[in-house]
Amino acid sequence: MSLIEMKNLRVDLGGQTVLHDVSLSVEPGEIVTIVGPNGSGKSTLLRTLIGAQTPTRGQVRRKPGLRVGYVPQQLHIDPTLPLTVRRFLSLPKRVDDATARQALHEAGAAGLGKRQMAGLSGGQSQRVMLARALLNHPELLILDEPTQGLDQPGSAAFYRQIEEVRQKIGCAILMVSHELHVVMAASDRVICLNGHICCEGAPEHVASAPEYRALFGTGTGGALALYRHEHSHSHEACDHDHAHDNAPPHEAAE
Numbered sequence: 001m002s003l004i005e006m007k008n009l010r011v012d013l014g015g016q017t018v019l020h021d022v023s024l025s026v027e028p029g030e031i032v033t034i035v036g037p038n039g040s041g042k043s044t045l046l047r048t049l050i051g052a053q054t055p056t057r058g059q060v061r062r063k064p065g066l067r068v069g070y071v072p073q074q075l076h077i078d079p080t081l082p083l084t085v086r087r088f089l090s091l092p093k094r095v096d097d098a099t100a101r102q103a104l105h106e107a108g109a110a111g112l113g114k115r116q117m118a119g120l121s122g123g124q125s126q127r128v129m130l131a132r133a134l135l136n137h138p139e140l141l142i143l144d145e146p147t148q149g150l151d152q153p154g155s156a157a158f159y160r161q162i163e164e165v166r167q168k169i170g171c172a173i174l175m176v177s178h179e180l181h182v183v184m185a186a187s188d189r190v191i192c193l194n195g196h197i198c199c200e201g202a203p204e205h206v207a208s209a210p211e212y213r214a215l216f217g218t219g220t221g222g223a224l225a226l227y228r229h230e231h232s233h234s235h236e237a238c239d240h241d242h243a244h245d246n247a248p249p250h251e252a253a254e
Contacts, residue, residue: 002027003066003140003172004049009058011044018044021196031173036193037215042176046144069133071143079118085128086113095135106168107131108161123154143175155179159186
């Protein structure tokens with residue numbers, strides 16, 4: 001059974017159609033990435049999936065009782081506000097120390113509990129946000145451009161952490177990203193969005209699709225080797241060839 005499913009979705013905002021004829025699903029345990037140019041409707045799609053945006057037409061179906069964790073693009077905190085990481089994890093609902101420590105550990109943020117939120121680096125802040133999303137042991141983790149503002153090594157490290165989270169707790173992951181050089185190879189399935197779904201499938205398939213190349217150019221597909229991704233489960237809908245798994249890492253173009 002799919003964790004979440006969207007059928008024939010249309011979303012109109014301000015008198016304009018932002019999304020139309022969008023159908024997709026997320027299966028247990030898979031990493032699905034949505035890519036697309038600015039204004040393609042990526043964030044609107046996520047907001048509709050989590051119920052923050054009502055579709056104009058179409059259906060969104062969720063597995064009954066589905067537990068969802070959400071990591072936004074960025075969190076802006078008043079630098080004068082005295083708020084530790086540990087206190088932040090207990091907002092708005094208090095969690096016990098053991099649960100907080102476990103979530104921080106799973107997010108790669110162990111030892112940050114006593115730090116002030118305002119004093120964290122960008123990468124540390126995103127890992128704390130990830131820890132907060134893991135508190136309810138989500139079956140589906142949704143991330144909206146979670147590495148915005150991080151440099152390339154920081155982004156790659158965060159996506160490696162996401163893969164470790166998937167392996168440890170078995171959740172599915174749906175994320176939006178503009179970082180093609182990292183995220184394409186970090187995914188089991190890629191969905192290319194531009195108001196509608198232009199193409200989808202395994203990263204290798206999408207990188208060579210004419211629709212993808214028309215949006216992003218022909219030089220992006222070669223960056224698949226940047227991120228090492230071990231496939232530990234099967235996907236009936238996709239035929240992975242694993243050619244990128246053992247390729248040496250290289251620097252992607254800025």
